[in-house]
Amino acid sequence: xxxxxxxxxxxxxxxxxxxxxxxxxxxxxxxxxxxxxxxxxxxxxxxxxxxxxxxxxxxxxxxxxxxxxxxxxxxxxxxxxxxxxxxxxxxxxxxxxxxxxxxxxxxxxxxxxxxxxxxxxxxxxxxxxxxxxxxxxxxxxxxxxxxxxxxxxxxxxxxxxxxxxxxxxxxxxxxxxxxx
Numbered sequence: 141x142x143x144x145x146x147x148x149x150x151x152x153x154x155x156x157x158x159x160x161x162x163x164x165x166x167x168x169x170x171x172x173x174x175x176x177x178x179x180x181x182x183x184x185x186x187x188x189x190x191x192x193x194x195x196x197x198x199x200x201x202x203x204x205x206x207x208x209x210x211x212x213x214x215x216x217x218x219x220x221x222x223x224x225x226x227x228x229x230x231x232x233x234x235x236x237x238x239x240x241x242x243x244x245x246x247x248x249x250x251x252x253x254x255x256x257x258x259x260x261x262x263x264x265x266x267x268x269x270x271x272x273x274x275x276x277x278x279x280x281x282x283x284x285x286x287x288x289x290x291x292x293x294x295x296x297x298x299x300x301x302x303x304x305x306x307x308x309x310x311x312x313x314x315x316x317x318x319x320x
Contacts, residue, residue, distance in 0.1 A: 142196075142288035143275060145189035149236075150270040152182035157263040164256025172256065176247055179263065183240040186270075190224070190233050193287055197223050203308045205294035206230070206287040212314035219315050226319050229273045229287035236269050 159175030193206070197220055202208045210226040225231045243262050250258050275286025285294075291309075292301050300307055 142189050142192045143286050145185045145192065146270065146286060146288070147274055147276065149182045149185035149189065150267070150274050152178045152185060153263055153266045153270055156182060157260055157267055160256050160260035160263055164260055175259070175263075179240070179243055179247070179259070182266070183237075183244075186233065186236055186240065189288075190237060193230065193233065194221070194224055196288075197221075200312075202310070202312050203290055204287075205289050205291050208291060208309055208312045210312070210315055212312045213310075215315060219320060222319055223315050226315050227287070229285060232269045232273050233287070236266055239266055239269075 156175045156178035159171045159178060163169070163171040163175060196204055197207055197211055198217075200207065200211065200213060202211075206227055206229060207223075210223045210230075211220060215223070223230070225234045239262060243259065243266075246258055246262060247255070272284040273286060274284045275289055276283040291298075291307075292305060295301060
């Protein structure tokens, strides 16, 4: 479900950016309303993905590479929560969440002639950041790295996974000491 939420958010951000671009060219106001709805839907999908990531971190599901790489059984709750942004993918998710909050403010308080271009560029940055966590693979081409990829997807050549594909580690590597 996590990858679905991230990719749905990615699609909504692309469509919202197109709508804001068309609106900024002086087209009908309905493009602005549709883009605002898509922007909000993007936020809901990313909030759901973030909640799911926090859940798998707190429940120590080490079959996910992100959880294995940035948490361990001995971490206190405050460190488990900070593991959400402990890796690159989680940091991107946090940045996008903050920019969505900023976007809602910009929708309301930006003057009319600037709304379209400002929200277009904000949404364009979100498209870029969401592409970094989408984890979409097309042949040999990969777009970003999903925080919801499994150990087998992240480390396909690991000897312990080749001998036992269903292997789940008992503990993770732990949080970076600098984040503690």
